[in-house]
Amino acid sequence: MDFHGIRIQGKDEITTPGKKLSAGRHANVFEWGEDRVIKLFKASYPTDLVTAEYYNALAVKNLPFKKPIVCELKKTEFGYGIVFEKLAGENMMDYIERTGDLKGAAIMMAQLQKDINRCTFDLENTGAIESAHQQLRRNMVNSGKADTEATKEMIRFLGTMKEGNALCHGNLHPDNVLITDEGAVAMSASNYCIGMQLFDVAKTFFLIAYTPLPGEEKEGSTCPVCRGIAGTEERKAFGRHYLDAMGKSATEIGGYLSMIIAGM
Numbered sequence: 001m002d003f004h005g006i007r008i009q010g011k012d013e014i015t016t017p018g019k020k021l022s023a024g025r026h027a028n029v030f031e032w033g034e035d036r037v038i039k040l041f042k043a044s045y046p047t048d049l050v051t052a053e054y055y056n057a058l059a060v061k062n063l064p065f066k067k068p069i070v071c072e073l074k075k076t077e078f079g080y081g082i083v084f085e086k087l088a089g090e091n092m093m094d095y096i097e098r099t100g101d102l103k104g105a106a107i108m109m110a111q112l113q114k115d116i117n118r119c120t121f122d123l124e125n126t127g128a129i130e131s132a133h134q135q136l137r138r139n140m141v142n143s144g145k146a147d148t149e150a151t152k153e154m155i156r157f158l159g160t161m162k163e164g165n166a167l168c169h170g171n172l173h174p175d176n177v178l179i180t181d182e183g184a185v186a187m188s189a190s191n192y193c194i195g196m197q198l199f200d201v202a203k204t205f206f207l208i209a210y211t212p213l214p215g216e217e218k219e220g221s222t223c224p225v226c227r228g229i230a231g232t233e234e235r236k237a238f239g240r241h242y243l244d245a246m247g248k249s250a251t252e253i254g255g256y257l258s259m260i261i262a263g264m
C-alpha cells in the first residue's frame with residue numbers, strides 16, 4: 001500500500017509526509033515536516049522489534065558519538081514509526097558510487113565505529129540494550145542449524161568467552177552511515193548491543209563481505225543489507241581498508257565471524 005499520510009490521534013487532518021528518503025526491507029524513511037524524518041515500519045515487522053529499536057535509540061541518545069537524535073515513537077494507521085531529527089548529508093553508499101573512494105569511506109566508517117566502541121557500560125546496568133552474547137546466541141538458536149554439532153559447539157564456546165562492556169552498533173555498514181559536514185553519522189539503532197569491539201568489527205566485516213551483488217538477492221534472503229558495494233574485488237578492497245583502519249586482522253575476528261555466520 002502506498003503511504004499518503006498519518007492520522008494523528010486527536011487531530012482530524014492527515015499529516016502528509018515529505019519525500020521518501022529510503023526504502024528498506026522492514027521500513028521506509030520519509031521526511032516529516034521541516035526538520036524531522038519518520039522511519040515507518042511495515043505492518044509485517046514485529047512491534048517488539050520496533051520498540052526495541054526505539055529504546056536503543058533513547059539509550060544512546062546522549063552518548064558522545066554522532067547519530068540522529070530520536071524524538072518519539074508513533075503509532076499510526078500505517079504502522080509504527082520512529083521520529084528522528086533530520087540530518088543533511090550523503091549516504092555513504094552514494095558517496096562510494098559517486099567517488100569510488102573506498103579507502104576514504106572505510107577510514108570514515110572506522111572512525112565512527114571507534115567513537116561508538118569507546119562508550120562503555122556498567123554490565124550491571126545496561127538498561128534496554130541487550131548484550132552481544134544474547135544477540136549471537138539467539139541468532140544461532142533460531143538459525144535452523146541449531147541442531148548441528150558445529151552450531152552446538154559454537155554456542156558452548158560462546159559461553160566461555162568474556163562478554164565485554166563496549167557499545168557495539170551491530171549493524172554498521174556503508175548504507176547505515178550518513179556523511180555530513182560534521183563527519184560520519186551512525187544510522188539505524190536496530191542492533192545496538194554491549195560486548196567486545198571485536199564482535200562489532202566482525203559484524204561489520206560480515207555485512208561488507210555478505211552484501212548481495214545485483215541479481216544475487218533471493219526472495220526471503222537472510223542477508224541484512226539492502227544496498228551493497230557492487231563488485232567482489234571492491235568488497236575485498238573495502239574489507240581490507242576497513243580492517244586496516246580499525247587496526248584489526250582477519251585472524252582476530254575469525255571466532256566472532258564464525259558465530260555470526262552460524263547465526264544466519
Ligand SMILES: Nc1ncnc2c1ncn2[C@@H]1O[C@H](COP(=O)(O)OP(=O)(O)OP(=O)(O)O)[C@@H](O)[C@H]1O
Binds near residue numbers: 084
Ligand atoms: N534522521 C535522518 N536524517 C536524514 N536521513 C535519514 C535519517 N534517518 C534515516 N535516513 C536515511 O534513510 C536511510 C535508512 O535509514 P535506516 O538505516 O534507519 O533504515 P533501514 O535501512 O530501513 O533499516 P536498518 O538499517 O535498521 O535495517 C539512511 O541510511 C539514511 O540515508
Ligand SMILES: [Mg+2]
Binds near residue numbers: 024175176187188
Ligand atoms: Mg539502514
